[in-house]
Amino acid sequence: DQQVKQNSPSLSVQEGRISILNCDYTNSMFDYFLWYKKYPAEGPTFLISISSIKDKNEDGRFTVFLNKSAKHLSLHIVPSQPGDSAVYFCAASGGAGRETSGSRLTFGEGTQLTVNP
Amino acid sequence: DTEVTQTPKHLVMGMTNKKSLKCEQHMGHRAMYWYKQKAKKPPELMFVYSYEKLSINESVPSRFSPECPNSSLLNLHLHALQPEDSALYLCASSPLGIDIQYFGAGTRLSVL
Numbered sequence: 001d002q003q004v005k006q007n008s009p010s011l012s013v014q015e016g017r018i019s020i021l022n023c024d025y026t027n028s029m030f031d032y033f034l035w036y037k038k039y040p041a042e043g044p045t046f047l048i049s050i051s052s053i054k055d056k057n058e059d060g061r062f063t064v065f066l067n068k069s070a071k072h073l074s075l076h077i078v079p080s081q082p083g084d085s086a087v088y089f090c091a092a093s094g095g096a097g098r099e100t101s102g103s104r105l106t107f108g109e110g111t112q113l114t115v116n117p
Numbered sequence: 118d119t120e121v122t123q124t125p126k127h128l129v130m131g132m133t134n135k136k137s138l139k140c141e142q143h144m145g146h147r148a149m150y151w152y153k154q155k156a157k158k159p160p161e162l163m164f165v166y167s168y169e170k171l172s173i174n175e176s177v178p179s180r181f182s183p184e185c186p187n188s189s190l191l192n193l194h195l196h197a198l199q200p201e202d203s204a205l206y207l208c209a210s211s212p213l214g215i216d217i218q219y220f221g222a223g224t225r226l227s228v229l
Contacts (some may be wrong), residue, residue: 005140102148107159
């Protein structure tokens with residue numbers, strides 16, 4: 001049962017244009033959502049996150065939008081740069097216990113973004 | 118500094134070997150995590166340590182044995198692994214109560 005889904009395995013965009021990566025989830029207990037970027041031979045790097053009490057969070061070129069009713073979030077990268085080419089993972093967490101037991105992240109399968117010069 | 122250091126970067130072992138993976142962080146994080154990632158798949162949580170005590174075990178086979186000797190170190194002891202255990206093993210850490218986890222570069226494990 002895949003609780004976090006990224007339905008596009010790959011996305012290709014031109015430099016300077018907008019990249020939009022999508023993520024859907026099924027578990028209503030999720031209340032915090034994160035995007036990670038991963039280059040080959042490196043671990044995932046935290047990019048941006050959003051709490052379920054918000055519908056938008058922005059950090060420089062990166063904006064995450066959350067639609068709770070649709071259980072959908074998206075990451076917008078504007079403008080896209082060749083250095084943004086990487087695998088992007090959506091992750092979600094929720095439920096009690098994070099203050100004492102640590103957080104349990106559930107990841108989507110990732111989207112390979114390629115930004116062409 | 119958000120660095121999590123994992124050693125070794127690569128490891129090849131036979132099915133009868135015993136080996137250990139090591140993870141270190143100096144950010145003062147009291148939660149540390151082990152994940153397993155197979156090719157073209159997402160990271161999957163294996164273990165969570167909170168205040169050096171095992172708080173979550175995601176039904177991982179006993180041939181994987183985690184250890185947290187102190188607040189900065191996390192080990193994963195490996196024994197009698199199977200070829201299907203070949204994967205990238207990722208360590209992460211976070212402050213307790215915070216969902217943002219910081220990952221190491223991983224150990225690429227091959228079991229022959």
